[in-house]
Amino acid sequence: xxxxxxxxxxxRTHASENDAPKSQPxxxxxxxxVTEAERQQVVAGLRALxxxxxxxxxxxxxxxxRILYPAFFAFCLLIWVCAFGFMAxxxxxxxxxxxxxxxxxxxxxxxxxxxxxxxxxxxxxxxxDHQDEYGVCRNGTAQSPxxxxxxxxxxxxxxxxxxxxxxxxxxxDPVAFTLTFNDIGIPLYTCQTPPDCGTITLNGATTPLHSxxxxxxxxxxxxxxxxxxxxxxxxxxxxxxxxTAALAIFYVPESSPPADNSTHPIDNMVDLAIxxxxxxxxxxxxxxxxxxxxxxxxxxxxxxxxxxxxxxxxGVAWAIQKRSMVSAPGLRDDYFGLIAYPGNYRLPxxxxxxxxxxxxxxxxxxxxxxxxxxxxxxxxxxxxxxxxxxxxxxxGVAWAIQKQSMLSAPGMRDDYFGFIAYPGNYxxxx
Numbered sequence: 001x002x003x004x005x006x007x008x009x010x011x012r013t014h015a016s017e018n019d020a021p022k023s024q025p026x027x028x029x030x031x032x033x034v035t036e037a038e039r040q041q042v043v044a045g046l047r048a049l050x051x052x053x054x055x056x057x058x059x060x061x062x063x064x065x066r067i068l069y070p071a072f073f074a075f076c077l078l079i080w081v082c083a084f085g086f087m088a089x090x091x092x093x094x095x096x097x098x099x100x101x102x103x104x105x106x107x108x109x110x111x112x113x114x115x116x117x118x119x120x121x122x123x124x125x126x127x128x129d130h131q132d133e134y135g136v137c138r139n140g141t142a143q144s145p146x147x148x149x150x151x152x153x154x155x156x157x158x159x160x161x162x163x164x165x166x167x168x169x170x171x172x173d174p175v176a177f178t179l180t181f182n183d184i185g186i187p188l189y190t191c192q193t194p195p196d197c198g199t200i201t202l203n204g205a206t207t208p209l210h211s212x213x214x215x216x217x218x219x220x221x222x223x224x225x226x227x228x229x230x231x232x233x234x235x236x237x238x239x240x241x242x243x244t245a246a247l248a249i250f251y252v253p254e255s256s257p258p259a260d261n262s263t264h265p266i267d268n269m270v271d272l273a274i275x276x277x278x279x280x281x282x283x284x285x286x287x288x289x290x291x292x293x294x295x296x297x298x299x300x301x302x303x304x305x306x307x308x309x310x311x312x313x314x315g316v317a318w319a320i321q322k323r324s325m326v327s328a329p330g331l332r333d334d335y336f337g338l339i340a341y342p343g344n345y346r347l348p349x350x351x352x353x354x355x356x357x358x359x360x361x362x363x364x365x366x367x368x369x370x371x372x373x374x375x376x377x378x379x380x381x382x383x384x385x386x387x388x389x390x391x392x393x394x395x396g397v398a399w400a401i402q403k404q405s406m407l408s409a410p411g412m413r414d415d416y417f418g419f420i421a422y423p424g425n426y427x428x429x430x
Contacts (some may be wrong), residue, residue: 025153144305165296170198174287210236298323
């Protein structure tokens, strides 16, 4: 409908504006005053950005006489936001470790080593006020942990019959420990009265057990696999010895809780730490049976390395139990909830021509089906000519592979892993 009562608004023409003196500011609708010099600057800016413009006198005016300042400002703001986001992405990417975990952190104390941010294991040597003390973390030639390949040429198979049980002398009764938390909240369990907590004998020296430390994920890697948990039993020198030794034990979760509701020592250790942290307790006394933390019948690997936390002191005799132990389902997640994710582990370091000993030679055998119960006589099969899958890898073997798989008891795979040296007894496809 027509606007019969619209107010009469005097029209302003470009001609009247152009007639204004060039040295005076020109009044424009909307309350913005722009001089000729300012307008020329805007036109030059628009042309630099690729806009097609007309004569300088007429370009700034549009939309009822309003200049293009708001659009130009919004465009510049958009460019700034995009640039800021790009730079922020570069910063986050720069703080990632080679395991793919984001280790960035804000408001971090740069004088305390940690597993995240600007004081993560890659830069322990550069922690403020500790450059001289922690320098060996970078420059050392016998650092721990390492990766072990049981089939590598650097392995020394001593085959002397020793087991973990012949190395350690841990009491079968509970002994007293004190739980404390270090500067980054990692629980440490310290023996109250060494050597009552037991000893280990490596390289001809017997060293008393000093403390227990849980790492998630495991620090040592065997055959390319890193297990969920590694318990380290740290043995420190006393008046009778100057040697330092450590025993590493891998843990894997049980498939289901035990029927008798029994718990493992490492489960009790984590539960105690969770309760102490929730109550704000700085020190708690508790007792553990150290002998239950190891498998005395297991074999082991041995090598010379260092402590895996600053100051990364070298000259540590390491033993790594081959057979893993079991923990409660979900224990690793519970521990992650206690400490700062992504965990408290150091990635493997260079071996630097160090030898690794194994207490036993690799023994390979073949288990044959004792009855038709181990096979399905109705199944189809694949057949090909190949070789034995264990040394000496003799060829000329006619293979038949049953198509239909069989069933086993729940948890049997974990039970077998507990019996043999994890990560198993298999060879990759050839």
